[in-house]
Amino acid sequence: MASSTPDGFDVLVVGAGPAGMAAAVRAAECGICVGIVDDNAAVGGQIWRKSAEEDVTEDAKSWADCLKARQVTVLGGMHVFDQPEPGILLAESSDNRSVLHYEKLVLATGARERFLPFPGWTLPNVIGAGGLQAMVKCRLPIRGKRVVVAGTGPLLLAVAAYLKAHGAEILKICEQASWLTLLRFATSLLTQPAKIWQGIQLSQQLGGIPFLTSSWVAAAHGDKMLEAVTITSGSETETIDCDYLACGFHLVPNIELPILLGCEISDGFVQVNDLQETNVSGVFCAGEPTGIGGVELALVEGQIAGLAAASRIAEARHLFGKREGFRRFARSLQRAFRLRPELRMLAGPETIVCRCEDVMYAQLCPYTSWRSAKLQTRCGMGPCQGRVCGAATEFLFNWSLDSARPPVFPARVESLVAVRDIKQQDPQKIS
Amino acid sequence: MRNEIALKVNGTHIVVPPGATVAVAVALAGQVCRKSASGAPRGPLCGMGICFECRVAINGQPHCRSCQAFCEEGMDVRTNG
Numbered sequence: 032m033a034s035s036t037p038d039g040f041d042v043l044v045v046g047a048g049p050a051g052m053a054a055a056v057r058a059a060e061c062g063i064c065v066g067i068v069d070d071n072a073a074v075g076g077q078i079w080r081k082s083a084e085e086d087v088t089e090d091a092k093s094w095a096d097c098l099k100a101r102q103v104t105v106l107g108g109m110h111v112f113d114q115p116e117p118g119i120l121l122a123e124s125s126d127n128r129s130v131l132h133y134e135k136l137v138l139a140t141g142a143r144e145r146f147l148p149f150p151g152w153t154l155p156n157v158i159g160a161g162g163l164q165a166m167v168k169c170r171l172p173i174r175g176k177r178v179v180v181a182g183t184g185p186l187l188l189a190v191a192a193y194l195k196a197h198g199a200e201i202l203k204i205c206e207q208a209s210w211l212t213l214l215r216f217a218t219s220l221l222t223q224p225a226k227i228w229q230g231i232q233l234s235q236q237l238g239g240i241p242f243l244t245s246s247w248v249a250a251a252h253g254d255k256m257l258e259a260v261t262i263t264s265g266s267e268t269e270t271i272d273c274d275y276l277a278c279g280f281h282l283v284p285n286i287e288l289p290i291l292l293g294c295e296i297s298d299g300f301v302q303v304n305d306l307q308e309t310n311v312s313g314v315f316c317a318g319e320p321t322g323i324g325g326v327e328l329a330l331v332e333g334q335i336a337g338l339a340a341a342s343r344i345a346e347a348r349h350l351f352g353k354r355e356g357f358r359r360f361a362r363s364l365q366r367a368f369r370l371r372p373e374l375r376m377l378a379g380p381e382t383i384v385c386r387c388e389d390v391m392y393a394q395l396c397p398y399t400s401w402r403s404a405k406l407q408t409r410c411g412m413g414p415c416q417g418r419v420c421g422a423a424t425e426f427l428f429n430w431s432l433d434s435a436r437p438p439v440f441p442a443r444v445e446s447l448v449a450v451r452d453i454k455q456q457d458p459q460k461i462s
Numbered sequence: 463m464r465n466e467i468a469l470k471v472n473g474t475h476i477v478v479p480p481g482a483t484v485a486v487a488v489a490l491a492g493q494v495c496r497k498s499a500s501g502a503p504r505g506p507l508c509g510m511g512i513c514f515e516c517r518v519a520i521n522g523q524p525h526c527r528s529c530q531a532f533c534e535e536g537m538d539v540r541t542n543g
Binding site for chain 2: 143
């Protein structure tokens with residue numbers, strides 16, 4: 032039975048999306064003490080974000096029920112900002128902070144949308160595709176609003192369908208990938224009936240909305256707020272009046288915490304072995320940080336990580352075959368929604384790249400690395416800590432964000448003082 | 463269960479449905495969340511607590527991400543937009 036003190040966990044999971052929930056449930060099934068911590072108040076992550084008006088999907092509900100049934104300790108509304116020493120994470124909420132002790136750790140930190148700078152992208156109501164969906168789930172009135180959906184990735188279609196179902200007028204969907212690459216992607220799904228079914232449902236929901244391929248946003252216009260967007264196919268352009276631009280360029284993994292913990296990163300993703308364990312012993316990683324693959328892959332990886340963290344290796348192995356199938360899907364996703372080089376040319380010299388510090392594109396051009404640009408221009412030095420502009424400059428300039436320093440998320444001074452106190456309690460343990 | 467929540471955004475009373483975030487209240491009040499370092503208006507971008515563009519002061523506490531904070535009765539929200 033539970034072998035840990037109340038403030039310590041045999042297995043601690045960071046991130047309560049599908050991967051984290053699956054990991055926590057599987058680990059907790061053997062009666063050990065499991066905790067799950069998430070920045071959001073409710074479990075479900077981004078994809079299973081609960082709407083104020085509707086029920087979550089059956090899948091989301093059943094995993095949430097399992098968390099309750101297995102008595103997993105859910106720490107909502109807390110973000111992890113430091114690991115003062117292995118086995119201890121520090122987390123902060125709006126009015127509190129916690130010292131979380133763990134034996135094994137599962138990192139299921141999910142992904143965020145990639146945003147690319149173009150003229151006007153900082154105007155209010157230019158918002159991420161997933162971002163606008165999240166806002167609507169949180170009661171933003173969208174009925175009758177004119178929305179252009181643009182960028183790349185399967186999320187665009189899901190978001191367009193959601194917004195349309197809630198009364199939005201979707202004027203256009205602009206996918207930067209070509210028709211041919213999308214066709215190849217669709218063909219690669221033929222081995223996955225569930226995906227085909229999702230695709231058929233989506234296309235029925237989206238019937239009548241102009242869907243443009245090889246097409247992207249060139250500029251957003253407005254005085255104090257978005258009023259119109261210009262879309263282009265490279266050769267032809269069109270300006271459309273609208274209330275919202277929902278724009279995201281697929282997903283980038285949240286790997287800041289894994290980097291802080293010393294996990295090996297390759298090509299922007301956390302490297303794991305068959306059991307989802309990283310190079311740091313006892314630290315596992317599952318879901319989008321190991322490769323963008325969607326909810327099904329996240330659930331399988333989460334289960335493997337949870338089982339492995341609880342030393343149920345044989346059971347974990349049973350899921351390897353299933354995982355491989357979903358990984359094939361992840362690879363075709365990556366191929367299909369690769370960003371076209373024209374997108375590198377969208378930002379003008381005066382286009383803001385770093386929104387926190389208002390650093391313009393032209394200011395960044397003289398530099399050859401993320402680090403030198405940071406030091407000289409303050410790019411990436413604001414509260415988002417480069418989470419937005421880092422992913423953009425990775426694409427624009429091929430800069431890589433390869434280090435993370437604590438606090439890995441902005442924290443209050445009282446919380447940082449607490450870190451010092453912990454270090455002073457046992458200075459021997461701190462290298 | 464209550465079917466609406468009353469709060470203030472920059473001193474103006476506003477009523478929102480349950481489950482609304484502070485970011486939604488700010489939008490309904492016709493305000494923007496903040497002014498950027500160079501004075502441009504900004505609103506939520508990521509909608510999920512990553513970008514910090516939606517930060518406002520809630521009940522006197524500055525730098526709260528309004529996209530992750532749910533509205534509560536009597537809340538006092540201040541933007542610097």
